[in-house]
Amino acid sequence: MVALGAALKGGGLSGGASVALEAVTKRYGTETVVAGVSLAIPAGEFFTLLGPSGSGKTTTLSMLAGFVIPDEGRVVMGGQDMTQVPPRGRGLGMVFQNYAIFPHLNVAENVAFPLTVKGAPKAEIQARVAEALAMVKLTGFEARYARQLSGGQQQRVALARAIVAHPRIVLMDEPLGALDKNLRFHMQVEIKEIQQRLGMTAIYVTHDQEEALTMSDRIAIMDGGRIAQMGPPREVYEKPDSRFVAAFLGEANLLDVTRDGALVRGPGGGAIEAGAGQGTTLFVRPEKVTVSAAAPSGGPNQLPGQVLHASFLGNVVRYAVDVGQGATVLADAVNGPGAVLHAPGAPVTLHWRAEDSRLLAA
Numbered sequence: 196m197v198a199l200g201a202a203l204k205g206g207g208l209s210g211g212a213s214v215a216l217e218a219v220t221k222r223y224g225t226e227t228v229v230a231g232v233s234l235a236i237p238a239g240e241f242f243t244l245l246g247p248s249g250s251g252k253t254t255t256l257s258m259l260a261g262f263v264i265p266d267e268g269r270v271v272m273g274g275q276d277m278t279q280v281p282p283r284g285r286g287l288g289m290v291f292q293n294y295a296i297f298p299h300l301n302v303a304e305n306v307a308f309p310l311t312v313k314g315a316p317k318a319e320i321q322a323r324v325a326e327a328l329a330m331v332k333l334t335g336f337e338a339r340y341a342r343q344l345s346g347g348q349q350q351r352v353a354l355a356r357a358i359v360a361h362p363r364i365v366l367m368d369e370p371l372g373a374l375d376k377n378l379r380f381h382m383q384v385e386i387k388e389i390q391q392r393l394g395m396t397a398i399y400v401t402h403d404q405e406e407a408l409t410m411s412d413r414i415a416i417m418d419g420g421r422i423a424q425m426g427p428p429r430e431v432y433e434k435p436d437s438r439f440v441a442a443f444l445g446e447a448n449l450l451d452v453t454r455d456g457a458l459v460r461g462p463g464g465g466a467i468e469a470g471a472g473q474g475t476t477l478f479v480r481p482e483k484v485t486v487s488a489a490a491p492s493g494g495p496n497q498l499p500g501q502v503l504h505a506s507f508l509g510n511v512v513r514y515a516v517d518v519g520q521g522a523t524v525l526a527d528a529v530n531g532p533g534a535v536l537h538a539p540g541a542p543v544t545l546h547w548r549a550e551d552s553r554l555l556a557a
């Protein structure tokens with residue numbers, strides 16, 4: 196029996212490596228599916244590519260993996276040009292949906308696979324497999340086969356296989372796609388914990404905005420093969436630069452406003468003071484809008500309206516308020532102590548702070 200410390204010597208907890216894409220483009224026929232994408236991910240960051248179906252997330256990740264070679268641009272890892280290096284030479288951990296665990300190998304053999312193909316010593320393989328299975332909480336499942344595991348357990352085996360060799364970079368494409376909500380949440384926490392413990396750089400693909408917001412240090416929102424916006428979760432959620440990003444990340448009120456010199460006016464003609472930006476679309480999140488039964492006091496950012504619907508969501512009541520001129524504003528009120536319910540038809544006044552809103556151009 197070799198001590199774990201000795202067996203892991205050399206690999207150890209290796210930390211992450213930086214990753215960069217430099218003006219990377221990929222075309223299929225006449226279609227450009229990734230259009231001049233550049234990004235720089237520091238070592239140890241949890242970075243997420245988020246976007247609708249067909250926006251180019253998987254193609255971007257595949258170029259990082261080496262499954263797809265870009266037509267233009269460079270892929271750089273740990274400062275080295277990897278653009279032409281085949282997947283195996285990149286030393287990455289990967290969890291791809293179509294890269295399922297092998298049915299003819301048991302759990303231990305599946306997890307051992309990346310080390311076996313490298314010809315690692317048996318003692319090291321045993322120690323590392325035990326360690327990886329402990330991390331995904333599957334100790335005791337070594338002899339089982341895929342058919343004897345739940346979907347969540349299979350995905351944890353795939354995760355253990357991705358981290359067993361302590362890669363500096365791990366790529367994950369919708370790794371929790373097949374799971375139900377509870378298990379998904381549990382696995383999100385687990386993946387993040389393992390990533391932090393090993394210090395790996397993680398690049399994660401999802402189309403689930405909540406998942407991206409909870410797990411990531413930074414998010415790149417993709418649209419039509421380009422990065423629409425990139426930044427920490429809170430920044431992209433609260434300070435979207437475009438209608439697309441505002442609407443893609445959760446609920447957003449996007450109101451047409453008019454500009455009259457320095458003065459901006461909302462649907463009812465009321466004065467608007469927006470936090471930042473230029474343009475004629477006012478952005479404000481429903482949870483930043485308060486609903487009151489009092490009449491407008493004449494200050495800015497107040498819109499009189501009439502409740503259309505009040506949807507009881509348990510912890511929150513979501514109001515849809517008709518503010519005239521065909522415009523509806525959503526407002527989320529926390530169902531806290533003494534919360535008052537405004538019934539459909541009730542006249543209300545909506546209000547928000549200037550710093551919680553933005554003017555968007557497109």
Ligand SMILES: Nc1ncnc2c1ncn2[C@@H]1O[C@H](COP(=O)(O)OP(=O)(O)OP(=O)(O)O)[C@@H](O)[C@H]1O
Pocket residue numbers: 223228246247248249250251252253254255402
């Ligand atoms: N091998 C291929 N040949 C031709 N077109 C492709 C190929 N792979 C991807 N595409 C096209 O490239 C575009 C981007 O696909 P990609 O899989 O990168 O998107 P995605 O954002 O990951 O979408 P999803 O969330 O649905 O997986 C799509 O229009 C897709 O049809």
